[in-house]
Amino acid sequence: MLDTILGANGDIKRVQSLAARALFRVGISANIATIAAAISGILAAIAFGRSSTVLGIVALAISAGLDAIDGTIARECGTPSALGGVLDLTSDRIVEILVIVAIAWHDPALFFPALLLVGSWYVNITIFLAVGAAIERHGPKLIDYPPGILERSEALIFFVVLAVVEATAILHPLGPYLCYAMTALEIVTGAQRLMFGVRMLRAEP
Numbered sequence: 001m002l003d004t005i006l007g008a009n010g011d012i013k014r015v016q017s018l019a020a021r022a023l024f025r026v027g028i029s030a031n032i033a034t035i036a037a038a039i040s041g042i043l044a045a046i047a048f049g050r051s052s053t054v055l056g057i058v059a060l061a062i063s064a065g066l067d068a069i070d071g072t073i074a075r076e077c078g079t080p081s082a083l084g085g086v087l088d089l090t091s092d093r094i095v096e097i098l099v100i101v102a103i104a105w106h107d108p109a110l111f112f113p114a115l116l117l118v119g120s121w122y123v124n125i126t127i128f129l130a131v132g133a134a135i136e137r138h139g140p141k142l143i144d145y146p147p148g149i150l151e152r153s154e155a156l157i158f159f160v161v162l163a164v165v166e167a168t169a170i171l172h173p174l175g176p177y178l179c180y181a182m183t184a185l186e187i188v189t190g191a192q193r194l195m196f197g198v199r200m201l202r203a204e205p
Contacts, residue, residue: 020072030074034087037066041095049102053167056102057160061183063095064156092152099159103166111116111164113179120186120201124150127190131197148189148196 023033044059070088074080100118104110162178165171 010103016069016072017076020069020076023069024073024077028073030080030084031087032068032077033066033073034084034091037063037070038091038094040066041091042098045095045098045102047102048099049105051106051167053163056099056163058100060099060159061155064153067092067152096121096155096159103159103163104197107172107175108177109173110179113176113183117179117183120183120190124186124190124193126196127193131193131200132155134197135200150185150189150194154185 028036040059041063044056044063047053047056047059067088070084071080074084097118100114104114158178162175165174165178
């Protein structure tokens with residue numbers, strides 16, 4: 001939801017464009033930005049696993065920033081490619097799974113809630129990929145996200161909030177409930193995307 005809202009904001013688009021062109025001028029291509037985002041995300045997971053919450057949040061923010069402009073670099077400074085789309089989708093999923101595992105690493109109370117959350121991601125990404133592949137697209141992205149409550153920005157915000165909660169003694173018991181709440185939203189998002197796909201495919205001749 002936030003990705004869609006922010007992506008439609010002209011000011012944010014201009015900032016993304018300026019940042020993308022600046023990175024491209026110093027030799028950072030879209031694929032390099034994607035790889036750098038993945039590396040930064042992995043470093044964030046390592047930091048969270050070592051209970052270095054602030055460093056984890058900083059590294060995750062860098063990863064999110066690079067992930068937000070790699071596509072812009074491809075569209076405005078080069079040519080979007082299927083390989084770039086594959087790298088982007090793959091790196092995003094690697095970062096997400098490593099970060100949630102790292103945050104839950106030291107808290108057995110999070111093991112089951114985090115497992116449920118990861119299961120909901122598995123179903124959701126299957127729906128998203130299946131719907132995106134079934135509906136013929138000709139846009140700049142490899143596969144467009146069907147509409148839903150949760151997009152990547154919400155996942156990143158969730159990671160930051162969960163990491164802060166886990167690092168704060170008085171808030172620590174809320175961690176499992178945050179995972180359950182996120183799982184419920186993932187289920188709703190999956191249902192939204194599935195229904196979107198059903199409507200679109202039924203409308204095809």
